[in-house]
Amino acid sequence: MTETGPVQHNRRADTASQATPASDVPASGTTASGAAASEGTGVAGTAAETTGPLAHIASALRRERQRAGMSLTELARRAGVAKSTLSQLESAAGNPSVETLWALSVALDVPFALLVQPARPQVQLVRAGEGPRFAADRADYLATVLSTCPPNARRDLYLITAEPGSARESDPHMPGVVEHVVLSAGRVMVGPSDDPTELAPGDYIAYPGDLPHVFEALEHGTTAVLVSEHT
Amino acid sequence: MTETGPVQHNRRADTASQATPASDVPASGTTASGAAASEGTGVAGTAAETTGPLAHIASALRRERQRAGMSLTELARRAGVAKSTLSQLESAAGNPSVETLWALSVALDVPFALLVQPARPQVQLVRAGEGPRFAADRADYLATVLSTCPPNARRDLYLITAEPGSARESDPHMPGVVEHVVLSAGRVMVGPSDDPTELAPGDYIAYPGDLPHVFEALEHGTTAVLVSEHT
DNA sequence: TCCGAATGTTCGTATTGACGAACGATGGGT
DNA sequence: ACCCATCGTTCGTCAATACGAACATTCGGA
Numbered sequence: 001m002t003e004t005g006p007v008q009h010n011r012r013a014d015t016a017s018q019a020t021p022a023s024d025v026p027a028s029g030t031t032a033s034g035a036a037a038s039e040g041t042g043v044a045g046t047a048a049e050t051t052g053p054l055a056h057i058a059s060a061l062r063r064e065r066q067r068a069g070m071s072l073t074e075l076a077r078r079a080g081v082a083k084s085t086l087s088q089l090e091s092a093a094g095n096p097s098v099e100t101l102w103a104l105s106v107a108l109d110v111p112f113a114l115l116v117q118p119a120r121p122q123v124q125l126v127r128a129g130e131g132p133r134f135a136a137d138r139a140d141y142l143a144t145v146l147s148t149c150p151p152n153a154r155r156d157l158y159l160i161t162a163e164p165g166s167a168r169e170s171d172p173h174m175p176g177v178v179e180h181v182v183l184s185a186g187r188v189m190v191g192p193s194d195d196p197t198e199l200a201p202g203d204y205i206a207y208p209g210d211l212p213h214v215f216e217a218l219e220h221g222t223t224a225v226l227v228s229e230h231t
Numbered sequence: 232m233t234e235t236g237p238v239q240h241n242r243r244a245d246t247a248s249q250a251t252p253a254s255d256v257p258a259s260g261t262t263a264s265g266a267a268a269s270e271g272t273g274v275a276g277t278a279a280e281t282t283g284p285l286a287h288i289a290s291a292l293r294r295e296r297q298r299a300g301m302s303l304t305e306l307a308r309r310a311g312v313a314k315s316t317l318s319q320l321e322s323a324a325g326n327p328s329v330e331t332l333w334a335l336s337v338a339l340d341v342p343f344a345l346l347v348q349p350a351r352p353q354v355q356l357v358r359a360g361e362g363p364r365f366a367a368d369r370a371d372y373l374a375t376v377l378s379t380c381p382p383n384a385r386r387d388l389y390l391i392t393a394e395p396g397s398a399r400e401s402d403p404h405m406p407g408v409v410e411h412v413v414l415s416a417g418r419v420m421v422g423p424s425d426d427p428t429e430l431a432p433g434d435y436i437a438y439p440g441d442l443p444h445v446f447e448a449l450e451h452g453t454t455a456v457l458v459s460e461h462t
Numbered sequence: 463t464c465c466g467a468a469t470g471t472t473c474g475t476a477t478t479g480a481c482g483a484a485c486g487a488t489g490g491g492t
Numbered sequence: 493a494c495c496c497a498t499c500g501t502t503c504g505t506c507a508a509t510a511c512g513a514a515c516a517t518t519c520g521g522a
Contacts, residue, residue, distance in 0.1 A: 083470075098347065113347075
């Protein structure tokens with residue numbers, strides 16, 4: 001049965017709330033961290049899906065299980081859940097608890113999210129000069145947003161162009177953020193403020209973004225790709 | 232691996248509790264772990280964590296709620312769940328069903344996985360010439376792995392260097408994969424096989440990786456950053 | 463052919479998740 | 493000082509999740 005998916009799983013679902021159309025959330029900016037907003041990159045913006053996860057869970061479970069070449073019985077045993085439970089889940093009957101699904105994801109050795117996520121892609125293109133930019137406080141530092149967090153991915157993609165001069169000290173972001181930098185051209189000192197590293201073209205570095213960090217161009221025409229990963 | 236998975240959440244739980252070794256981040260210098268298969272996006276991706284998700288869910292819920300500036304009451308209303316339920320969840324009491332947590336993730340406008348995932352960062356550095364490479368079948372195409380999927384992040388980071396010659400046709404990867412390309416130098420035709428786009432330095436494109444796609448260098452010394460996102 | 467061992471499905475049962483409502487605690491406004 | 497609004501927690505109650513066990517079904521070997 002499980003056809004419609006008005007979130008609620010239980011009896012008197014109705015008190016307003018209802019569907020979670022995923023859009024009734026004004027979102028109010030939130031997302032904090034100065035960055036935010038933009039939206040230059042088309043893709044939808046909300047976190048989740050309309051349909052609800054259970055349908056996807058059912059198919060994903062079966063698919064991953066077969067891919068792993070396990071029988072329903074064996075998976076149930078390994079995960080420590082009852083065969084019956086697993087069977088019902090694969091039949092899209094029922095709304096598993098997190099621990100149950102977690103156990104299954106572990107036993108299957110697949111990321112938890114994979115069992116729940118729908119999500120769909122699309123082609124996007126940003127030309128060199130285009131795209132929303134963050135004018136930054138100074139003219140010698142320019143960050144172009146290539147791709148902001150789509151529905152489920154928690155990362156932003158920036159193209160950085162910077163000129164020598166003063167270092168750019170970034171305030172630490174939210175906890176759990178990781179920044180990845182690949183230098184395209186020029187030369188740069190980048191990394192944690194207390195221990196930055198000099199990069200040459202082609203070099204790569206990753207560092208925690210929730211600590212103070214710098215980005216200081218050392219040559220004219222320094223450009224880099226920055227991936228900010230929101231954990 | 233993943234021997235028995237006694238993750239039981241219910242009554243008699245706690246026998247031997249959970250282990251879920253699941254390997255964490257070796258990370259040392261050049262992550263990888265063999266990474267196996269060629270062709271980007273080889274990695275499978277470990278699934279889970281040792282502690283079990285509920286502890287993290289509790290803190291994540293509270294954190295995200297406060298970040299969004301919502302009161303417990305308001306979030307409960309928006310998500311369509313009972314205040315009491317939410318309160319208990321934030322107190323790490325209880326094991327929410329997927330739909331419940333889903334509703335909360337939607338109302339909070341955060342990816343579902345974020346509420347369940349632990350994960351931790353670290354500084355990593357890969358010099359231009361170094362890092363595990365994927366020799367590819369031809370000499371004129373070289374992909375250097377900058378960062379493979381850490382525990383829970385679902386993306387790989389590559390530095391691509393290619394020479395003009397023949398196009399590189401990639402077989403479609405797993406469903407849901409998205410590839411992002413930022414051109415650093417040279418010129419390239421890239422994108423879905425039936426409709427590739429020519430990029431100049433600084434240009435960016437994203438396209439579904441689960442469809443056939445090409446990467447054809449048009450100039451000598453073409454280099455690009457490739458982010459393969461495993462959805 | 464019969465039998466045994468697998469697979470995945472359906473039964474009852476009880477533990478437990480989610481609910482509404484009532485409860486102290488804060489904090490503003492008049 | 494008072495009152496009212498709002499915050500977050502705790503209290504009973506009911507439905508549903510998850511369980512074990514019995515149940516169909518298919519497959520392979522003697």
